[in-house]
Amino acid sequence: MSFETALALVFAAASTTLTNVAYLREHDAAASLPVLCLRRPLHSVGILVHDRSWMLGFAMESTGFLLYAVALALASLALVQSITAGGIGVLAYVSARLAGRRLRGSELTGVLLATVGLLALAVSLAGGSGGGGTGETGAIILWLAASAGGAALVLTLASFSRSATSRRRSRPRAAVAVCSSFR
Numbered sequence: 001m002s003f004e005t006a007l008a009l010v011f012a013a014a015s016t017t018l019t020n021v022a023y024l025r026e027h028d029a030a031a032s033l034p035v036l037c038l039r040r041p042l043h044s045v046g047i048l049v050h051d052r053s054w055m056l057g058f059a060m061e062s063t064g065f066l067l068y069a070v071a072l073a074l075a076s077l078a079l080v081q082s083i084t085a086g087g088i089g090v091l092a093y094v095s096a097r098l099a100g101r102r103l104r105g106s107e108l109t110g111v112l113l114a115t116v117g118l119l120a121l122a123v124s125l126a127g128g129s130g131g132g133g134t135g136e137t138g139a140i141i142l143w144l145a146a147s148a149g150g151a152a153l154v155l156t157l158a159s160f161s162r163s164a165t166s167r168r169r170s171r172p173r174a175a176v177a178v179c180s181s182f183r
Helices: 003-031 041-049 052-074 077-085 087-098 105-126 137-159 164-180
Strands: none
Touching (some): 003 052, 052 077, 077 105
């Protein structure tokens, strides 16, 4: 792995962390403000701009975007995006901490699996040329069919749960099924 690629990974990880923490800060700040109205956009913007907490979140988000752009200048989109997608794990963890609660076992497992999986994807992409390839139509169709079949299986298993508690527990499985179909 080249120095530029390693640097891009650091910038992408910093970008996703900063951006997701900024989203939480902006959300909390906006929730504590008076109601914003689309009929009075300048007034609404004024309310946001004059709130220090929201502005700090906006500055953090802007800095995160700049770090993302720098990472893209140093490495391929596929590599940078695989790292920044791991930000969903950061978001879940930080939002629970800010809410003053700990992640339950299944939530923590989901965060860890998502983050580790996306990091493994990034590591596998690090040595690539970024030039792409053509691929074989049969292999691509087989991969898509297997992904759809796996997603359907997970959704089918999740649908067998009947009680409200079971349905809540099946939501992560449904999310896994949907996410696996995008790979």
